[in-house]
Amino acid sequence: SQTIHQWPATLVQPVGSPLSLECTVEGTSNPNLYWYRQAAGRGLQLLFYSVGIGQISSEVPQNLSASRPQDRQFILSSKKLLLSDSGFYLCAWSVTAGTGGGYTFGSGTRLTVV
């Protein structure tokens, strides 16, 4: 069966520090991968998606970046965090688009920038 792992679960980082969040998927190959963010009291916002290794599409311009170094690994990074980067970060995967299938989300990382 397919599983998605996301870590860490919580993170407190000072303003200006770097960030690296990792997500891995098991039990499937060539998944579509996604990073979402949910700010406090707000809806989920798509940040990045990837349809293959090294292929990243950005939906929202910001000081975050994403990389996909391996088929089932998706990394969210920042060189210098801002207070506004605080939120609940979620990784998700889906099968190839066109099938209409559902997304599977990870358990999330709650990031607090202080």
Added chain:
Amino acid sequence: DAKTTQPNSMESNEEEPVHLPCNHSTISGTDYIHWYRQLPSQGPEYVIHGLTSNVNNRMASLAIAEDRKSSTLILHRATLRDAAVYYCILREGSGAGSYQLTFGKGTKLSVIP
């Protein structure tokens, strides 16, 4: 993006059926109707999806109107664990938009013991 409209909140008594409505009057012919739910401090959980026909799975049923402009998520017997925010989302069947799930505010379901 095609959009959906849901009530902000609903209440249900435990062990009774719950019908969560969703309007999507601008749906296109290739849009899939997805439902997710999110418990506090957790990631969204896939519930069900469909295109034209009604769908059933172990979690819920999805009833789709004949003109596809509305749908209803049916929880057959609400439990306390079903208390969550339920999102009705349209996913494009192809193209760049098919990679996006655009989450609205959803319906907050409260289950009364």
